Amino acid sequence: MLPAVAVRTGRVPGVDITGTAQHEAWRARALPPVERLREDLWSIPVPIPHGGLRYVTAYVLALSGGGLGLIDTGWDTDEAWGTLTDGLSAIGGSVSDVRGVLVTHLHADHLGLARRVRETSGAWVAMHPADATLVGSPVHRDPVAAVAAEVAFLVSLGADPDDAAEDVGPPEHHEQFARMAIADRLLEDGDVADLPGWRLRALHTPGHTPGHLCFAEERTGLLFSGDHVLPRISPNISTTHNGAADPLRDYLGSLAAVRDRGEPAEVLPAHEWRFRGLASRTDALATHHEHRLAELLTAVRENPHSTPWQLAAHLTWSRPWDQYERRMRIFAVTETDAHLRLLASRGLVVGSGGAVPTWTAALR
DSSP states (O other), rough: OOEEEEEEEETTTOOOOOOHHHHHHHHHHOOOOEEEEETEEEEEEOOSSSSSSEEEEEEEEEEEOEEEEEOOOOOHHHHHHHHHHHHHTTTTGGGEEEEEOOOOOSHHHHHHHHHHHHHHHHEEEEEEEEHHHHHTTTTTHHHHHHHHEEEEHHHHHHHOHHHHHHHHHHGGHHHHHHSSOOOSEETTTOBBBOOEEEEEEEEEOOOTTTTEEEEETTTOOOEEEEEEESEEEEEOOOOOTTTSHHHHHHHHHHHHHHHTTTSEEEESSSHHHHOOOOHHHHHHHHHHHHHHHHHHHHHHHSOSSBBBHHHHSOOOOOOOOOGGOHHHHHHHHHHHHHHHHHHHHSSSSEEEOOOOOEEEEEEO
């Protein structure tokens, strides 16, 4: 349930940075300022306690008739809670003013503080049914069961059981995920959120998670893209013990779907900075994955009968493979597995079956 990203894809021609203060803060390794983006819209950066993303952006919407709406909330830590509440105070509001919370997806940096917001304000929390089901599942609500399920899944990808257990960590590290808010309201693709004064249409964009949502604001032309489309990095697309069968296929289809809607006035992502040039960015992300698929296919041909755990070591990452451990290694291996599944669906690789499948290139 950690925020997950893959490799950097770099600056893309046709993509213009509009969140200049965010970009400057990123380069300075600082937290960006709270910003007023429109008369009735603000961004509040909420720090993430570890990892390279530094912060998630919570968007605050003033509602007609009074009150506020939120898109995403932040990680459930006291520091993040203090930053969110201070940010709301800076724009003249408070948590008690929040009427509803739209959650783009189930990861802890997006959903984590929704429980505290709801307890303080009585606000409803809305998600897509696919992610809401995962958050409310018995395994997810039980840290011991969640750890056991993830360890077993990694072993099925070729991990040594001891390595898998060390990477996943003890159940107490997962207790905060078991406490995350279960949605009060469900938003399907095409639904309009109940935030008066706004026309936020939910776009189901599975891939990063099964129930990831973007929100297209039809009044202003803005696109709140969550983790689906980020300006600099490629969101991690991984398999999980309880996730989709072919998440990378889902993700590429979702990229095409948002691209085909036309250019928004501005893209407001959950990380990094605001930008324009959605079509160029989605094309670059799709190209990145095609390059990754080609690299993996070469690795399979050169290392037949290998597991995803073994194949991940033959791919290009942002640092040497022997430096990968714990959650970063889990992300890398499960992302490799997602790419293998798409290669298999294209008829390019074949799995051996069994408890720990191995992969070979398909005969031509």
